[in-house]
Amino acid sequence: MNYFRDKTALVTGAAGGIGAAIVKQLRTEGARVAVADREVAGIDAEAHLPGDLLEPAYADGLPQAAFDALGSLDIVVNNAGVITRGSVINTTDTDWALSLGVNVEAPFRVCRAAIPIMAERGGGAIVNVSSCWGVRPGPNHAIYCMTKAAIASLTQCMGMDHAHQNIRVNAVCPNEVNTPMLRTGFIKRGFDPDTAVAELGKTVPLGRIAEPEDIAEVIIFLASDAARYMCGALVEVNGGKPVG
Numbered sequence: 001m002n003y004f005r006d007k008t009a010l011v012t013g014a015a016g017g018i019g020a021a022i023v024k025q026l027r028t029e030g031a032r033v034a035v036a037d038r039e040v041a042g043i044d045a046e047a048h049l050p051g052d053l054l055e056p057a058y059a060d061g062l063p064q065a066a067f068d069a070l071g072s073l074d075i076v077v078n079n080a081g082v083i084t085r086g087s088v089i090n091t092t093d094t095d096w097a098l099s100l101g102v103n104v105e106a107p108f109r110v111c112r113a114a115i116p117i118m119a120e121r122g123g124g125a126i127v128n129v130s131s132c133w134g135v136r137p138g139p140n141h142a143i144y145c146m147t148k149a150a151i152a153s154l155t156q157c158m159g160m161d162h163a164h165q166n167i168r169v170n171a172v173c174p175n176e177v178n179t180p181m182l183r184t185g186f187i188k189r190g191f192d193p194d195t196a197v198a199e200l201g202k203t204v205p206l207g208r209i210a211e212p213e214d215i216a217e218v219i220i221f222l223a224s225d226a227a228r229y230m231c232g233a234l235v236e237v238n239g240g241k242p243v244g
C-alpha cells in the first residue's frame, strides 16, 4: 500500500506509544511527517518541531511550522495527551490546568490554525485521539474523561463545520492500549506492568489489550482517502470491550 504518496502530516505526541506507531505507519505509507513532542531528537521523520503544547504560541504555530518545513500540510493527528486520576474531589488546580491544556486547548489551537491552511489548498484530514472514556463515563478519572468527551464533541462539531471545505475531522476512541501512559499508571499503583497488562487482557473479548499499532492503523485509515466519506465520526477501537 502507498496510501500517502506526496502527502504531508503533523503528529503531536510523536514520542509516545501510539504517536511513534502513527509516525512509523504514515512514513511506511509514503507520507512526509513533522513530529511534535517535548523531545523529538531520536525520532525518524522529515521535520522535528519540539516544544510544550501548554505554551499557546507553540500550539498555535505548529501547523504553519509543519507547512513551512514540509511545503504542504494534508494531515494533522492530535495525539498528545495526559491522564490524571481521581474523582473531582481529588483533582487539584494543577491537574485541571494540565488536563484541559494538553487534551483540549492544544488540539483546539492546532485545529484552529491548521484548518485555514488546509482549506486554502483544497482540504485535508484531521484525526483526534479521544478515548472510549470520551463517549461514556469511566470510574475515578473524572477530569480525564471530561477532556476526552470535550475533544470528541469538538471533533463532531468541526467535522460538521468544515466538511464544505473538504476537511474531514474524525476521532479514534481506544480502550486500554499498551503504552507508557498505561504502564506508568500501573507502576505508580505498585503493580508489575507486564503482569497487569496480561491480566487486563483477560477482560477484553479479543483476549488482549491493544498494542499501539492496532490504534495507529485505524488512525491511518481515517487520515486516508479510504475514509473519504467519514466526517465527524468517533470510532471506538476496543477489542470488543465496552466501557462497563
Ligand SMILES: NC(=O)c1ccc[n+]([C@@H]2O[C@H](COP(=O)([O-])OP(=O)(O)OC[C@H]3O[C@@H](n4cnc5c(N)ncnc54)[C@H](O)[C@@H]3O)[C@@H](O)[C@H]2O)c1
Pocket: 012, 013, 014, 015, 016, 017, 018, 019, 036, 037, 038, 039, 051, 052, 053, 054, 079, 080, 081, 082, 083, 102, 129, 130, 131, 132, 173, 174, 175, 176, 177, 178, 179, 180, 181, 182
Ligand atoms: N494508553 C491508553 O490506554 C489510551 C487509551 C485511550 C486513549 N489514549 C490516548 O492516546 C493518546 C496517546 O497516548 P499514549 O498512550 O501513546 O501515551 P504516551 O504517554 O505514551 O504518549 C503521550 C505523548 O504526549 C506527549 N505530551 C504530553 N504532554 C505534552 C505537552 N505538554 N507538550 C508536548 N507533548 C506532550 C508526551 O511527551 C508523550 O510523548 C493520548 O491522547 C491518550 O489520552 C490512550
